[in-house]
Amino acid sequence: MTRPTLHMVPETVWEGRNPVAPYLPAAYPQDGFIHGTDGDEAMVATANRFYRDDPQAFLVLTVDLDATGSPWQFDDPEQRYPHIYGPMDPTAVLEVRALVRDADGTFTGIAERD
Numbered sequence: 001m002t003r004p005t006l007h008m009v010p011e012t013v014w015e016g017r018n019p020v021a022p023y024l025p026a027a028y029p030q031d032g033f034i035h036g037t038d039g040d041e042a043m044v045a046t047a048n049r050f051y052r053d054d055p056q057a058f059l060v061l062t063v064d065l066d067a068t069g070s071p072w073q074f075d076d077p078e079q080r081y082p083h084i085y086g087p088m089d090p091t092a093v094l095e096v097r098a099l100v101r102d103a104d105g106t107f108t109g110i111a112e113r114d
Contacts, residue, residue, distance in 0.1 A: 002064040004094065005036035005082050006043045011057040014096070022069070022087030033083035036063065036072070040110050042080055047099055047107040058099040060110050067092035 009025065017023060025034055037043045043060055051058065063084075065072045070086025100109045 001066070002094065003066045004062050005038050005065055006040070007034060007036055007061045007063050007088075008043065008047055008051070008099065009059050009061060011059050011098075014059050014061070019090060021090070023090055024087050033085050034068075034070075034088055036065065036082040036084060038080045038082070044099070044107050044109060052105050052107065055105065058107075059113075060097045060099055061093050062095040062097070063088065064092045064094055 007025075013026070023034075028034065037046050040060075047058065065082055065084065067089060068084050068086075069089040069092070070084050072082050072084045074080075074082050096113060097110050098113050099107050100111050101107045
């Protein structure tokens with residue numbers, strides 16, 4: 001059984017990593033966890049809230065929380081934003097999709113990659 005969540009990552013970071021090494025985002029040292037977001041709609045809203053002005057291409061990873069190899073928990077009362085407290089095993093990534101945006105930078109959805 002899987003417990004999926006979504007994680008947003010710059011495309012250059014994901015494509016440039018060692019594919020067999022555990023994954024930690026650049027913000028991990030300051031945040032202390034890997035951010036997760038439950039649901040496509042919530043992910044698009046999060047992307048617009050924090051990254052609308054960042055022009056780089058972003059990907060959305062569908063992650064099996066129970067396969068990350070690290071503990072996870074919800075720290076928000078709505079229980080929509082799970083946090084992974086440690087590195088993520090790359091085999092926990094079930095799917096990689098692209099965040100789609102308009103010319104003005106607004107994220108509009110998530111789509112299969114070409």
